Amino acid sequence: MRRKKPELLVPASSLEVLKTAVLYGADAVYIGGEMFGLRAKAHNFDRTDMETGIAFAHENGVKVYVTVNIVAHNADMKGVETYLHELKEIRPDALIISDPGIFTLARQIAPELDVHISTQANNCNYGTYRFWHSLGATRVVSARELSLAEIRGIREEIPPELEIETFVHGAMCISYSGRCLLSNYFTGRDANHGACTHPCRWKFYVMEEQRPGEFLPVEENDRGTYIFNSKDLCMIEYIPELCAAGIDSFKIEGRMKTALYVATVARTYRRAIDDYFTSEECYRENIAYYREEISKCTYRQYTTGFFFGKPTHETQIYDSNTYVKEYIYLGRIEEILEDNVVTLTQRNKFSLGETIEIMVPDGSNKNYRVGAIWDEEGKEMESAPHPKQKLKVRLETDSDAPVSLQEGWILRKKEEN
Numbered sequence: 001m002r003r004k005k006p007e008l009l010v011p012a013s014s015l016e017v018l019k020t021a022v023l024y025g026a027d028a029v030y031i032g033g034e035m036f037g038l039r040a041k042a043h044n045f046d047r048t049d050m051e052t053g054i055a056f057a058h059e060n061g062v063k064v065y066v067t068v069n070i071v072a073h074n075a076d077m078k079g080v081e082t083y084l085h086e087l088k089e090i091r092p093d094a095l096i097i098s099d100p101g102i103f104t105l106a107r108q109i110a111p112e113l114d115v116h117i118s119t120q121a122n123n124c125n126y127g128t129y130r131f132w133h134s135l136g137a138t139r140v141v142s143a144r145e146l147s148l149a150e151i152r153g154i155r156e157e158i159p160p161e162l163e164i165e166t167f168v169h170g171a172m173c174i175s176y177s178g179r180c181l182l183s184n185y186f187t188g189r190d191a192n193h194g195a196c197t198h199p200c201r202w203k204f205y206v207m208e209e210q211r212p213g214e215f216l217p218v219e220e221n222d223r224g225t226y227i228f229n230s231k232d233l234c235m236i237e238y239i240p241e242l243c244a245a246g247i248d249s250f251k252i253e254g255r256m257k258t259a260l261y262v263a264t265v266a267r268t269y270r271r272a273i274d275d276y277f278t279s280e281e282c283y284r285e286n287i288a289y290y291r292e293e294i295s296k297c298t299y300r301q302y303t304t305g306f307f308f309g310k311p312t313h314e315t316q317i318y319d320s321n322t323y324v325k326e327y328i329y330l331g332r333i334e335e336i337l338e339d340n341v342v343t344l345t346q347r348n349k350f351s352l353g354e355t356i357e358i359m360v361p362d363g364s365n366k367n368y369r370v371g372a373i374w375d376e377e378g379k380e381m382e383s384a385p386h387p388k389q390k391l392k393v394r395l396e397t398d399s400d401a402p403v404s405l406q407e408g409w410i411l412r413k414k415e416e417n
Contacts, residue, residue, distance in 0.1 A: 236268060
């Protein structure tokens with residue numbers, strides 16, 4: 001018997017990206033406040049934006065979860081307590097927590113809020129799931145190191161009302177469930193306080209103790225080695241297997257990603273999940289479409305991670321520190337004016353006469369020609385080279401039919417090789 005349709009859980013780094021996630025198919029969005037989440041370099045949400053974002057999501061039937069998932073030190077606890085009182089007033093749909101001390105505070109201060117146990121808590125077995133459930137958690141996020149068989153085994157041994165959330169797409173951490181010491185060791189920035197510098201993406205050499213200063217490359221190719229650098233997870237071709245394992249929430253990684261990334265990944269997984277729950281035949285027929293669309297955001301080459309057993313070096317390690325990037329993010333439609341003119345905040349350069357693509361939330365893409373560009377003062381421009389510039393843009397087609405556009409739609413163009 002087919003299980004209920006899983007939740008599609010999408011990250012958001014800002015209010016703009018939250019609205020994009022909602023528009024492009026998320027069932028739920030997870031965000032961080034300005035403190036106590038594990039993405040210190042993300043833009044994150046102040047209280048006003050958080051309240052606005054939650055209201056917008058709820059108006060559209062989408063839930064919002066807030067991360068409070070640092071591993072706390074003594075000096076953090078008073079601030080965490082104050083923050084939990086604020087979240088009690090703001091009322092997100094759940095808190096994402098890993099630290100038992102913060103969990104205890106959350107249950108005392110805001111018992112009406114659901115608590116989800118972060119992957120940072122290393123949730124690898126059904127005993128751990130039962131433990132957190134006994135304390136009041138409603139969901140546990142599985143460790144990235146689990147196989148589908150292990151997740152299926154957990155599902156069979158835990159109460160049916162306890163939900164399993166699992167990462168199905170995005171960056172993988174070389175360290176066990178993200179609990180990495182490299183960043184703190186090299187730079188003094190603590191990964192478990194949200195300040196990771198991602199040294200796993202760096203190039204490494206070996207130095208023999210009797211030859212100080214003589215750095216020997218660990219050669220894998222002519223560019224050197226990236227022995228800690230993982231490929232990105234992508235399970236878009238395995239929706240049936242994920243559902244069969246009993247996963248309740250499909251989680252997308254990327255709380256530091258752009259609106260283009262979020263729109264691309266959310267829209268593709270939304271389509272894949274909905275197609276599968278229409279019929280497996282419908283899903284299978286569209287695999288090539290999912291594969292093509294998911295490659296239009298930045299990524300490091302894809303892997304299925306640990307889902308089908310322990311990965312080998314070839315399936316896990318990415319031998320470069322560069323992303324594959326097929327499309328460039330130009331901006332999102334902020335307002336629609338007369339004569340097919342839209343306003344946007346420009347993110348990357350585009351020029352008069354170029355063909356750009358607009359992503360429609362239903363999964364289709366529409367091509368338009370840039371017919372005119374104006375700056376805020378109404379001055380006509382040949383190109384838009386300055387990021388964050390406010391622009392008006394006329395979009396044209398060869399047809400006389402009116403251009404069909406909506407606020408929030410994403411504009412992109414193909415990367416020129």
